[in-house]
Amino acid sequence: MKGLKKVICLIATLAVVTGAFAGCGSADEKKNDGQATNFTEKKPEDYKGEITFWHFNKDESPAIVAAFTKKYPNVKVNLQVIPDKDQAYQNKITQTLANGGDMPDVFCGESAVVKRFVNLEGAFADLSQAPFNADEIAKKMVPATVDIGRDDSGKIRALTYQVTPGGIGYKREIAKQYFGTDDPDKISEMMSTPEKLLEMAKTLKDKSAGKVKFFASRQELEKIYFGARTDGWVKDGKLTVDPMIDKYVDMAKTYRSEGLETGQEQWAQPWSAGIAGNDAFAYAIPTWGIANIVECNDAKRKDKGLWGIAKSPISYCWGGTWLGVYSKSKNKELAWLFVKFMTADKDQMKQWSKDRGDFMNNVDLINELATSGDVNKTFNQNPYAVFKPSLDTINGKLFTQYDDRITAAFDDNMASFLAGKISKDDMYKKFKEKVKSDFPDLKVE
Secondary structure: OOOOOOOOOOHHHHHHHHHHHOOOHHHHHHHHHOOOOOOOOOOHHHOOEEEEEEEOOOOHHHHHHHHHHHHOOOEEEEEEEOOOOOOHHHHHHHHHHHOOOOOOOEEEEEOOOHHHHHOOOOOEOOOOOOOOOHHHHHOOOOHHHHHHOEOOOOOEOOEEOEOOEEEEEEEHHHHHHHHOOOOHHHHHHHOOOHHHHHHHHHHHHHHOOOOOEEEOOHHHHHHHHHHOOOOOOEEOOEEOOOHHHHHHHHHHHHHHHOOOEOOOOOOOHHHHHHOOOOOEEEEEEEOOHHHHHHHOOOOOOOOOOOEEEEOOOOOOEOOOEEEEEEOOOOOHHHHHHHHHHHHHOHHHHHHHHHHHOOOEOOHHHHHHHHOOOOOEOOOOEOHHHHHHHHHHHOOHHHOOOOHHHHHHHHHHHHHHHHOOOOOHHHHHHHHHHHHHHHOOOOEOO
């Protein structure tokens, strides 16, 4: 998941895919998914064969394959990584489907595009029906994550092994110097409302004489406010600008104009480099951010308890990766075995959490690890105990098939607004014009 940037998929490609599969999806699905026999349980070594697997993350995907083949040594997994840069991964999926090319037996979708994939004709198999019966294993998952992997008719098409609520990560030495404490509970209380958070940012500016910015970028605020919306970008075929979006716009302008954030863009090289520095205090940190935002960029503080995680004044979640089986795969048994291994094998999930630092999507494991007393050495906190109280706040309804492109359109105009190039009204006007241009079937007011 490292990088998890919102990426843009070309509408022309989607139009081709929709046309290519219109009218024939139901018949193909019954033919390919409605298998009469159930898969039989075997010893790990008795599973034999070969599958293909497409992923967008070059760091995570080889580890998934290695873990699987360690348990199932006689199954060969052919991995292809298509980086999620300039919509390459999404285009590869949609174009291969449209052209009738060789699709992988298993492929994944990041949170910004998974709703598009689960609703794309001919893409993911219906996992709700036999022989998959995914609703059974889904009972052990956080319900919102299951809902995100459902298509519009309610069928499970994809499952995730992660849960991704977020907090606010901070550098403890800066907290001690300017706030007199680095205790996560006390820091959480100091920033328990958006207003308190703003006052805290102003205090840091005053006490540090402007040398230390509170947030590393405007997107730290964006992740918090976006994740706390009631409605996603599209509702009932209409572009919806949730009130939290407007609150974010105003708050981001305040932070920028008063010099309370760096002005850098999230994921840019200066932003990543600054994680190891002392110029910025706080970052939006979801569950996966411990390893993939902090630890991979801050070697000098890693394993030394020099970071902390405070509760966000507004609950939010950010990211996640869903896996599904290709609807016409000729290796459905092995493909499903692969998906189940990552999303339902408790022993492997526990090991994965230990090795990779992920927050796993299994309620029994979450309860077990939250009370285990184990701590992450970089943060000197138990991530499961930190993030577990936020699980009920995850709103699966926020996820739509339009998320990556609409968010990109918003971000482009938001950057211009904060740079003083356009007014707030013009920002919204240009944003809506872009959405209307990209999605003529959406109602945009």
